[in-house]
Amino acid sequence: MVHRIRSWGAKKLSYAGRLTLVKAVLSQLHCYWARIFLLPKGILNRVETICRNYLWSGIDGYHRIPAVSWESCCRTKKQGGLGVHNCYIWNIASISKYTWWIANKKDSLWVCWVHNMYIKQHDWWSYTPSINSSWVWHQICKVKEKLKRGLNVQQWVQGSFSTQQTYDSLAGTSESVTWEPFVWNRLCLPKVNFITWLFAKDRLLTKHRLLKFGVISDGLCCICANAQETQSHLFFDCAFSKECLQLVLQWLGISWHLHMDTIMSWRCRSLLKKQIIMASFAGLIYIIWSCRNSAKHNGSIIRPKLVLQRVQSMVKYRMQGIQSELSILRCRDWGTAYAKVPATLRHNAQVTANADIYNTFDSVVAASL
Ligand SMILES: [Zn+2]
Secondary structure: OHHHHHHOOOOOOOHHHHHHHHHHHHHHHOHHHHOOOOOOHHHHHHHHHHHHHHHHHOOOOOOOOOOOOHHHHOOOOOOOOOOOOOHHHHHHHHHHHHHHHHHOOOOOHHHHHHHHHHHOOOOHHHOOOOOOOOHHHHHHHHHHHHHHHHOOHHHHHHOOOOHHHHHHHHHOOOOOOOOHHHHOOOOOOHHHHHHHHHHHOOOOOOHHHHHHHOOOOOOEOOOOOOOEOOHHHHHHHOHHHHHHHHHHHHHHOOOOOOOHHHHHOOOOOOHHHHHHHHHHHHHHHHHHHHHHHHHHHOOOOOOHHHHHHHHHHHHHHHHHHOHHHHHHOOOHHHHHHHHHHHHHHHOOOOOOHHHHHHHHHHHHHHHHO
16 A cells, blocks of 8 residues: 555546545555454555555555544445545455355355354354354354344345445444535546545634644634634635625526525525526635635735636536536526527627636526526
């Protein structure tokens, strides 16, 4: 795993890029062994540390406290996490297939041998291995005990075996979060999704948080320097953010006052309309956060009008990117609006290429609103 990380050329990936690599590559490398053995805790600890370090820093050795605990990251997106596998539970779920085979007396040479050699006339669920049994057999029996504690085994053996389903049952369910559709909106770019996730968890490293950790001594807002830089000030009360928000609201034609609770619990008949509005707010959060970072590190900041343009292009390009998916989902608002608008615009010779894109998109948004 460390070798992979050091060999990757892209050192400056976003959080979203690193999350993809953690899920698709790093956390999969040990899976072959996790399917055969109950791995020692020390090894699994190391696997987890490498994944965690890479996600938060892009390197394998990192010694600062991460913004969000790994336990939270391992929850499903519905439960407020990132959907990364917990390697301890995944290992147990993978090994549990042996337990399932033995319980179902699967027709294999190994299962027959196990029944004749170890279990004999005993009931499998109450069976305890003798001291002289092999290490591997002890591990399988250990997994059986863990399964007995974690799930309803009688029901579990009756169904067909699935590592993922066993993992889900063992991981348990915690309360779902209301902001999941807002944070993981398909109309947002993945890097926007990640920053919005940190925002929803109130874990962006604002000066207020840094001050709490004792890293800095001045907690004033990087943009206006008029108040403490809390998340609520930075995104809702800061004069700069208020102006940006006003422009976005104007563009979307919304007159109600925005608050996180309003947008998260907001009910809307048109899914697409809701997704466009949510994506615009998520994009705004991302860009305000970039502006704050640029103000902090370079001392420069862009104009609110430019912020609006960036929000528009972010949502627009994403919509164009998944246009075919949207039409597959029979998103009628999108289909009709998108089909009509370019044709009307083609007759207007004065519209320049760039404005054409924006106007098209504005009309699409207007039509779906
Ligand atoms: Zn401010």
